[in-house]
Amino acid sequence: MSEQETWRELRDRRMAEPGAAEAYEAARIAYELGKAVRAMREGRGWSQNDLAREAGMTQSAVARFEAGGTIPTLPVLERLARALDADLEVRLTPRAPAA
C-alpha cells in the first residue's frame, strides 16, 4: 500500500506524547495549518511546486509542512500566507474574562 508513513508517524507520535499537552496542542495546530494550506493551494489548482515557488521554498518543504511533519515557524507561515494571499493571525485570547 505504498507505505508513506514516516512524517505521519512522527506527527502521530508527537500528538501522543503523554506529559506534554502543550506539545500536543502545537502539533495539532501544525496539523490544522497544514490542512488549511493544502485546501487553499488545491483551491487554486496549484501543485506543491507552484506554491513552493511562490513562497520561496522547495516542494519537499511544502510536502513536509502539509503533512504536519514539523511545527512550522512564524516566518514560514508568513511566506505561505503571502503566497496564498492570506493574512497570518496569531493571538493569545484570554480563556477567562478580564474580571
Next chain:
Amino acid sequence: MSEQETWRELRDRRMAEPGAAEAYEAARIAYELGKAVRAMREGRGWSQNDLAREAGMTQSAVARFEAGGTIPTLPVLERLARALDADLEVRLTPRAPAA
C-alpha cells in the same frame, strides 16, 4: 537612560530588513505577542520569574521573548498561553474572497 539596547536593536534591525517583508511581518507579530504577554503577566501582578516558573522556562527566556528578541515558536507560545490561562490561535485568513 540605562541603555538596555541589544535585543531591541536586534528586533529593530530585523524589522528594517529591506527585501524581507515576510521577515518584517513575523518580527512585528513577535513584537505584538511580546507586548500582549507582558500585559497579561502584569495584569496578574506576576514577575517574569513567576511566569517563567508557570510556563516551564527561565526568567531570561521570558525577558527575551517579551522584548521581541526572538521570533517565538508555537510550542513556546502554547506554554505561555497555558500559563496565562489563554488560548493560542493561529490562523490563515484569505485576504481576497473565495472568488
Next chain:
DNA sequence: CCAACTCATAGCATCGATGCTATGAGTGGC
C-alpha cells in the same frame, strides 16, 4: 548602606525547523 527583588543581557550548548538534492511511487497522456 545593605538586602532583596525585578528585569535586561551576555555567552554558550543543544535541539529542531528549514533548505537542498535525489529518489520512489502513482497517475495520466501519447
Next chain:
DNA sequence: GCCACTCATAGCATCGATGCTATGAGTTGG
C-alpha cells in the same frame, strides 16, 4: 512502454530559537 507531472521521503547542512547560568543596573524597604 515511455515520458511528464505530482507528491512523499530520505539524508544532510545550516541557521536560529530555546534553555541555562551568571551578572549588572535600578528600585524599594529595612
